[in-house]
Amino acid sequence: MITLGPVSAEFPETRLTVSELTELAELPEHRRVHALGLGITTVHGAAEDADHELAAAAAEKALARAGLAAEELDAMLLVGGRAPRYLMSSEATRLQHRLGAERAFVAGVSELGCASISAAFTLAAGLLRGDSRCGTVLVVAAASAPTRLRYRAPMTVLGDGAAAVLLSTAETGRYQLVDHMVRSDGKYADLFRIDYRDVPQRDWREECADEATYSFRLAVESRKRLATMNAELLERNGLGQSDVGPMLMQNLSVGAFSFWEEALETTIDRVCHANLAEFGHLGSMDVLVNLEAAARHRAPGDHVLLLNSSPVAAWSSTLLRRLPDRRTEGIEL
Template identity: 45%
Template sequence: MAELPETAGLGPAERGVALGLGIERVRADDSVDAVTLAERAARGALAAARLTPQDADALIVVESRAPQTLLSSEATRLQHLLGADRAITFSVGGLGCVSLTPALLAARGLLAADPATRHVLVAHGSKPATPGRYRHPVTVNGDGGQALVLSRTGPVRLLDIVQETNGAYWDLFHVAFRDRPTARWREECQDPAAYSFRLAIETRNRLRALLGGLLERNGMCPGDITGFISQNLSVGSFGFTEEALDVKLLPVCRENLREYGHLGPNDIFLNLYSAVERKELAVGDRAVLINVSPVAAWSLLLVEIGDLELTE
């Protein structure tokens, strides 16, 4: 973390915040773009499910925060690169890290609406929107690609999804880019007090209400949940989430934060599958995946670990 080029230009206060995030390293490769990362992940996910690109009935791309070009389609570019010619293809986004949730909602809708749809591929390539990776005072962005194959059977069952948004914060963080060279792009927080206090309080209240409603409508109580998983922003954000919900996050969250930093919408499923690999979750366990974005959006996913031998 201390070796990031922009760290040297930070003032003492900002540098202290950056070094206190709990992030030791990030993966970075400026030679690849978001679509390339998504393609690699998609091929890996299809292979793990013993499928080919031609088996994908739909391709949903979680859009990148800063596309390489305007007016072109990253979604159909990925379709072309994969050779997923049969797939209904489109992108979703606009909610930052929470943009994964509408992708899952759309995938669930496609599977429910059309019996002929068997496999929906969801993919995302995570790259920072600016040349700098440190996002004061939030996190440090790394590079990563992730893809999920959603089918009617599989090793993880998505039981329920809840999501809420508040448009009052739509421009709290932004990057002014028109008439500026890329080297001058900077992410700015319009109102640090709103982020640190007002949005924090609303986030606490929203998450408490969402979790209570999610469990109630599924006939569960907190004791029925084996593990809680959050996105990877900072050790401070983990502590905030644990205190707000009176839960303990699985240890893998802090480990992946140290090793990878923040990977946007990819965080929660990276943590979920890492928890399964580390045996922090086992067959039959249920977990709640917590995702928050300062736009502002909040989402919770309720999942159940099934037969890990299943490949669809």
């Protein structure tokens, strides 16, 4: 058995009200209306280059809640941000040194956008199943806006923070990782991008190369992909959609939740709506924050279906089973 948890999250102290973001004044009227209609009330804002401190704090909390010393950790996977502080440096080994996890196998996981954490789950499960000497893998993800502009048109508003989760062969986590699937499609590899070469950082902007492709073509393909993946995952585990209750997924907008509820004929857990309003979009962190919040009202034995996607494009579907609580520690949202 592979278990997932505990989860720990760390947020910067600064909280920003979306309606008061100064960048809104730079937007055309239709963009401003869209940004204010996403269902996001506030986001946390970190100081420049704060990713490392946030990631370290989240990792230390997760290890403490698991009762595990950093030097006992067998592996650590860092889900990299979209704008590393330096080219050619290693954020993953920097975090390893900071934590004191000197004996751990360490690697960075990126390139799949928000779904990079789903790839990290795949790699962590492979390590735990394939190496009898590996019993613990810490997955850490940090999120920060890569430009000074938090509104990512035509999608969401970005918040900052970091989260960490322990995957283990010990039966001490919040959830059992029952089954997992990740798929990708390179046709959309640079649909969203930042042109940074020879551009001052203040002028960096996230751009959607083709909004029609994002809003229609990718939306249709994502619906087909996730519907197929969910059906396969449930069928091979002898379950139906009614056995998993409200689904969990990443937080982009209330419109996105409505789209997925109609497209997949399901409901999205209310914790996703609450976290969207409070934190905005947290990249790979979203699914971790939502999983921990949902654990509070899922009974032991309940199955949970967790969806994730990114516009690069990549999709994941993860089947989990809620385990009895063995510790009382929880993430303080």
